Amino acid sequence: MPCQIRSWMNFSPPLPTTSPRLCHETARCPSFGWSWGRFVAPGFVRMSAGRRVALGAAFFWCCLVAACTGQASQPSRIVDDLDRPGLVVALSRSLAHLESLPAATRFSLGHSQVPVTRLIDSARHLRNLMRGPLDDTQLAQRISEDFIAFRRYPENPQQRLLVTGYYQPVFSGSLQRRAPYLHPLHRRPDDLVVRREEGRKPRIGRIFQGRFLPYWTRSQIEEGNLLKGGELVWLRDPFDAFTLHVQGSGIVRLTDGTLRGVRFAQKNGHPYTSIGKYLVDTGRMRLAEVTMDSIREYLRQHPHEQLGIMRQNDSYIFFDWTPPGPAIGNINQELIPGRSVAADQRCYPPGSILWLRSRRPVLERGAVVGWQSMDRLVSVHDTGSALNGPGRIDIFWGTGDRAGQEAGQMKERGEVVVLLRRQQVSTPP
Numbered sequence: 032m033p034c035q036i037r038s039w040m041n042f043s044p045p046l047p048t049t050s051p052r053l054c055h056e057t058a059r060c061p062s063f064g065w066s067w068g069r070f071v072a073p074g075f076v077r078m079s080a081g082r083r084v085a086l087g088a089a090f091f092w093c094c095l096v097a098a099c100t101g102q103a104s105q106p107s108r109i110v111d112d113l114d115r116p117g118l119v120v121a122l123s124r125s126l127a128h129l130e131s132l133p134a135a136t137r138f139s140l141g142h143s144q145v146p147v148t149r150l151i152d153s154a155r156h157l158r159n160l161m162r163g164p165l166d167d168t169q170l171a172q173r174i175s176e177d178f179i180a181f182r183r184y185p186e187n188p189q190q191r192l193l194v195t196g197y198y199q200p201v202f203s204g205s206l207q208r209r210a211p212y213l214h215p216l217h218r219r220p221d222d223l224v225v226r227r228e229e230g231r232k233p234r235i236g237r238i239f240q241g242r243f244l245p246y247w248t249r250s251q252i253e254e255g256n257l258l259k260g261g262e263l264v265w266l267r268d269p270f271d272a273f274t275l276h277v278q279g280s281g282i283v284r285l286t287d288g289t290l291r292g293v294r295f296a297q298k299n300g301h302p303y304t305s306i307g308k309y310l311v312d313t314g315r316m317r318l319a320e321v322t323m324d325s326i327r328e329y330l331r332q333h334p335h336e337q338l339g340i341m342r343q344n345d346s347y348i349f350f351d352w353t354p355p356g357p358a359i360g361n362i363n364q365e366l367i368p369g370r371s372v373a374a375d376q377r378c379y380p381p382g383s384i385l386w387l388r389s390r391r392p393v394l395e396r397g398a399v400v401g402w403q404s405m406d407r408l409v410s411v412h413d414t415g416s417a418l419n420g421p422g423r424i425d426i427f428w429g430t431g432d433r434a435g436q437e438a439g440q441m442k443e444r445g446e447v448v449v450l451l452r453r454q455q456v457s458t459p460p
Contacts, residue, residue: 108171109386110406113369115161118408121370122158125382125410126151128362138380140449141182150382153178153452154410157384180386182449184421193423194389194405194445196438197278197373197415199358199366199430201290202271204264204283212265212286214272217258219296219349235300246299248345253338263293263350270327273341276348279415282355282430292353301345303417309343323439324397346416358430360413368429373413378421379449385409387424389445397436408450 111118129151136147160173184192205212223246226234236245247257264283266272275281280294307321316329330337357365360373362381372385379385387409393401415425424447428438 109174109408112405112407117367117370119158119161121367121410121412122154122161122384124362124364124367124371124412125154125384126158128364128412129154129382138383139377140380140383143181145181145380145451149451149454150380153384153450154382156452157408157450177453178450179453180448181451184447191422192445192447194387194441194443195423195425196428196441197425198428198434198438200271200274200278200281200435201431202266202268202275202281202283203286204266205286206264208262208265211267214266214269215258215262216264216266216272216275216293216350217252217261217347218263218351220258220261223297223299223349225297235298245301247347248299248301249347250342250345252299252347253342263352264291269337269341270330273344274323275350276346279348280353280358290355292355293350294353294359296349296351298349298416299345299347301347303346304344306340306343309340321442324436358427360427362412364412366412366427368427368434369407370409371412371427372409373415373418373425373427374411374423375418375420376411376414379411379424381411381414383411384450385411385424386448386450387426387445388447389443391443392437392440394433394436394440399440 129147132147134148137144138147138150139145156177157174160170160177163170165173184190203212208215222237224236224238224243226236226243228234234243236243237247238244247255252258264285266275266283275293280292283291283293285291307316307326310316310326310329311318311321316325330340353359360366360371361376372387374385385408387405387407389405390402391405392399393403409424409426413425413427417423418425424445426438426441428434428441
């Protein structure tokens with residue numbers, strides 16, 4: 032089920048410039064037009080060699096000529112900062128989804144149509160390499176020989192890739208409304224209608240006197256108590272409920288100690304508005320201060336402003352119960368922390384392999400004490416309604432408070448490449 036927006040941090044502080052610009056073919060997917068693009072830093076961060084496994088040197092910089100002509104290029108060396116078993120599991124999740132699709136399925140990737148069979152072949156071949164006997168140097172060489180950098184982003188100096196994080200939160204709740212559990216999550220309402228028309232995005236609304244109208248906004252739902260009787264569970268903090276609307280799924284610890292999962296069921300069809308952006312625009316916070324934790328703290332210190340700020344976001348999410356356990360992406364597969372990413376799947380096909388470069392926070396006792404480079408192979412397992420175009424990748428960080436602290440800090444510049452297996456490549460022994 033699609034995770035929701037996860038985008039109160041759509042911007043990043045300056046980073047030092049160390050990597051060259053890239054250009055290549057223009058993708059046939061929605062352009063990345065955030066008004067916040069101007070706040071994303073123009074630089075990128077150098078790798079920390081002490082944190083890297085010995086898989087090689089820089090990735091694809093020597094192949095720019097081919098890329099700039101719109102042709103796929105050959106990667107040189109892949110650097111990956113996580114262990115192989117996690118990637119093997121992530122690739123298996125991708126294959127479980129891809130192999131369930133009709134054999135005739137094709138995906139748009141740049142100016143090309145890529146058959147699902149090629150995505151399957153790419154994931155299967157990389158999984159076999161990761162399971163094999165090759166040492167790190169041999170593995171890096173084999174990947175550079177067997178795969179092509181089919182698509183890159185950013186494409187030019189005017190574009191930015193924003194790398195953010197999301198997680199599966201765990202909050203306290205009650206099946207009955209009683210203090211302090213006063214803030215509901217709602218089931219999908221019976222009067223919500225989804226209209227699907229050929230060649231158009233589904234429209235979400237309601238029928239009133241024979242007319243199809245937009246569904247109620249967040250403000251209308253909350254101020255008018257319009258969904259009374261449709262409560263699924265009650266939470267103790269309004270920002271807990273808002274966070275679940277942003278993350279799309281989570282776990283609720285009930286008053287008797289039992290755990291129950293909640294997951295995205297539907298949305299009201301209104302666009303998401305970042306409350307982090309609103310706090311900066313209105314002078315309540317500085318850009319560099321905006322994280323999930325800092326927003327929570329601001330709302331705690333200004334309780335009279337809480338509802339007004341959260342109601343800037345017209346989007347509203349409805350939930351279903353699900354067994355407590357791992358988070359599930361929109362391809363109906365378990366998300367793998369650090370290896371699963373959410374993206375606009377019109378630009379990055381589900382199950383595709385990406386090589387991602389950015390940086391990640393180093394935390395001690397919940398505080399950021401530094402940053403380290405993040406260079407890894409990931410796979411597209413999820414999406415979100417704010418992920419429009421190629422300029423955003425959202426990394427799944429895991430479950431619980433620690434994952435939330437790290438995910439909440441992510442608002443970093445990055446670079447990404449879609450990897451496909453070169454055709455007519457021998458199978459590894």
